[in-house]
Structure formats: structure tokens, C-alpha cells
Amino acid sequence: DVVMTQSPLSLPVTLGQPASISCRSSQSLVYSDGNTYLNWFQQRPGQSPRRLIYKVSNRDSGVPDRFSGSGSGTDFTLKISRVEAEDVGVYYCMQATHWLWTFGQGTKVEIK
Amino acid sequence: QVQLQEAGPGLVKPSETLSLTCTVSGGSMNSYYWSWIRQPPGKGLEYIGYIHNSGSTNYNPSLKSRVTISVDTSKNQFSLKLRSVTAADTAVYYCARDPWGSSFPWGQGTLVTVSS
Numbered sequence: 001d002v003v004m005t006q007s008p009l010s011l012p013v014t015l016g017q018p019a020s021i022s023c024r025s026s027q028s029l030v031y032s033d034g035n036t037y038l039n040w041f042q043q044r045p046g047q048s049p050r051r052l053i054y055k056v057s058n059r060d061s062g063v064p065d066r067f068s069g070s071g072s073g074t075d076f077t078l079k080i081s082r083v084e085a086e087d088v089g090v091y092y093c094m095q096a097t098h099w100l101w102t103f104g105q106g107t108k109v110e111i112k
Numbered sequence: 113q114v115q116l117q118e119a120g121p122g123l124v125k126p127s128e129t130l131s132l133t134c135t136v137s138g139g140s141m142n143s144y145y146w147s148w149i150r151q152p153p154g155k156g157l158e159y160i161g162y163i164h165n166s167g168s169t170n171y172n173p174s175l176k177s178r179v180t181i182s183v184d185t186s187k188n189q190f191s192l193k194l195r196s197v198t199a200a201d202t203a204v205y206y207c208a209r210d211p212w213g214s215s216f217p218w219g220q221g222t223l224v225t226v227s228s
Contacts, residue, residue, distance in 0.1 A: 048219075054212075054213075
């Protein structure tokens with residue numbers, strides 16, 4: 001299985017300040033079609049996960065532009081340019097290149 | 113806009129079979145893969161398996177011996193059966209479409225507790 005390793009696992013942030021989460025995969029996530037199927041999810045307290053980013057850097061519909069994704073191969077990053085109160089929750093990276101599709105452990109974002 | 117809704121018992125006894133159904137509305141099931149994902153309370157997310165509308169399946173190796181996913185496109189539904197459950201199978205179970213495209217709809221999730 002592809003192991004997805006996130007860091008940090010806990011991220012206290014100040015409102016209005018940037019935040020960054022790293023995700024590393026145990027093998028390359030480049031698929032044979034040339035795409036990299038790396039997703040980012042947000043799970044607010046008590047809610048279902050919601051995808052924010054697909055194929056490394058594409059925002060899902062309705063996702064604020066303060067969220068951005070980058071990376072390639074095995075190293076990926078989710079950035080929040082200015083954290084807002086509604087961004088509190090757990091963030092997961094997930095690879096959909098190799099079956100078994102797998103998630104990272106999650107990064108808990110909280111306000112300082 | 114495609115919507116998914118899970119349905120099934122919220123309580124299952126140990127050693128019995130967990131059965132859930134996901135109803136897809138607002139779109140066709142054709143040409144897509146349909147998945148089950150679970151999340152134990154306070155823990156992370158785990159894929160259980162997926163099925164294509166053609167009926168082809170792929171399962172999590174750790175669950176493969178106990179899992180069956182099936183599809184009924186005439187009812188716009190797909191289903192999960194997990195046999196011989198234990199307390200470790202207590203989780204919120206989600207159904208979802210395939211994760212590759214510009215839209216990745218999920219159900220709201222249903223909590224299934226395994227307890228006598």
C-alpha cells in the first residue's frame with residue numbers, strides 16, 4: 001500500500017496568518033496517463049469530509065481561493081493563505097493513483 | 113448535481129453481517145466507479161472498496177475476505193456487505209463516487225455500531 005505521511009499532525013494558527021501542511025507518499029503518484037491523483041480534504045468538526053483540491057492543484061467548486069495545492073511526484077503541500085475561523089478542522093491528503101487508495105493520518109488545524 | 117445517501121441498520125451484533133445501501137440521485141451511475149469508505153470514531157479514513165457500474169470490483173486487501181460490494185443500476189443503488197463484524201468495524205460508513213474527476217460527491221455518512 002502507498003503510505004501517505006502528513007506533517008505536522010497538529011497545527012495551531014493565528015487568524016489571518018498563513019498555514020501549510022505537508023504530505024509525502026511512499027511512492028510516486030504519477031499515473032500512467034500523466035496525471036497525479038493527489039487530493040486534499042477538509043473535515044470540519046461533526047461533518048463529513050469535503051474535497052478541497054484534486055490532481056494536486058485544482059480547487060473544487062466553491063472552495064475559497066485562499067486554499068491552494070502544489071507539489072509533484074511524492075511531495076505535496078496544502079496552503080491556506082490567511083486562516084479564517086471556519087477553517088478549523090482536520091485536513092487529509094489522499095492518493096487515488098494506486099489501489100488501495102489511501103489517506104494521510106490527518107492534520108488538526110486549530111486557532112491559537 | 114449528483115447526491116448520495118447511505119441507508120442501513122445503525123446497530124449490528126458481533127459476528128453478524130453489516131449491510132448498507134447507497135442511493136444515487138441526480139445523475140447516472142454509468143461509466144463511474146462507486147466506493148465505500150469508513151471512519152472509526154475519532155480516527156482516520158479507510159477505503160473499503162469500489163465497484164464499476166459494469167460490476168467489476170476491487171477491495172481493500174485487509175477486508176477482502178469479508179466484503180462484497182454489488183450494484184443495481186436499475187435502482188441507482190450500490191451496496192456493501194461486511195461479514196463477521198467485530199467492534200473494530202464500528203465506524204461512520206460513507207459512500208462516494210470515484211475520486212479522479214472535477215466532482216467527487218459523498219454521502220453524509222451513517223454510523224454503524226457493532227455491539228451485542
